[in-house]
Amino acid sequence: MDKKLLLFDVDGTLTPSRGVASSEMCDILKSLYNDENLVIGFVGGSNLPKQHEQLGDCMNYFNYWFPENGLVAYKNGVEFFTSDLMSFFTEDSLKELINFSLHYMADLDIPVKRGTFFEYRTGLINICPVGRDCSQKEREDFFKFDCEHKVRENMIVELRKKFPDLDLHYSIGGQISFDVFPKGWDKTFCLNHFDLGEFSEVHFFGDKTELGGNDYEIFCDSRVVGHSVKSPQDTIDILKLEFLK
Ligand SMILES: [Mg+2]
Structure with a gap:
């Protein structure tokens, strides 16, 4: 029950806009991944190939991958859920x-x-x-x-x-x-894949957290502690301060 779930937007949060993750970011993600009290996931609107392009080998330091806001979901590299508009x-x-x-x-x-x-x-x-x-x-x-x-x-x-x-x-x-x-098929959709009661805290990091931005709904969700970042460096600074021992 002292496990924490950390979820990250990809573009602008883990990587520069339309760019790739830095080696410093990768090292930090690796340290988080190796902390047995943390569960790590990323969630973005893009599809998996696009996210792979941006995250490269850092992909390996996530327990959960959520392309398409979690309409497609992977745990430890294995797909366990997929849906599309025709379910609506x-x-x-x-x-x-x-x-x-x-x-x-x-x-x-x-x-x-x-x-x-x-x-x-x-x-x-x-x-x-x-x-x-x-x-x-x-x-x-x-x-x-x-x-x-x-x-x-x-x-x-x-x-x-x-x-x-x-x-x-x-x-x-x-x-x-x-x-x-x-409605509801924004980033909060990925929360459906968890029993959130298993975690003491759920955190989300995103760069578009203002009203109308694509991180707004999950950032404001009452189940989630939201972190609004201006850049990947900002994300790194918060992680170092709050989550890296
Ligand atoms: Mg973003």
Whole structure:
């Protein structure tokens, strides 16, 4: 009962944004992993190959891996759980959402449209009015246009009106798109894989803990002690101070 669970966001928390983990970070994770009173896991929105790219050999110093916010789950390197959007949608309800979104985007009058307006992923749907195939310049132009004309915000208002019975969460992130996913399928989803009563404390470290950020829900969860970090160095400093003997 004196075991503690430590959970970490990956990007911006263990690694620099879109970068790889430092050797210092790896050494610290190894020390935590070797402490028999600690159980260590990471949880991020990306898939496992992307997380492996960023964490490299540090992956070995985690008891738990949670790609896709824990919709896919590994213990000691072995997958023990996997789910996807079709455990939430029926074919009919998904089709209705796709049809409505494509019709809505077809009628949008925006300066530029390219390809890939709708992306179906394991745990979320990504909707992109300009199309994900746009160039960097087109991306920046859309972002400016969207700040002024609220294209994404307005579309979310219409989706909420159209699908009041689907318990969906809408999240605007980045410059060109927004995500749609079932409520609760944020990082708190990974907590479902534990009997939290087995731990004296559960800690989470993340860099996007403000409202609207992708660490917000788990950071605020009453079962979790949240740590808001500004960088991987910040994470290292807290770990040295609080968890390394
Ligand atoms: Mg992050």
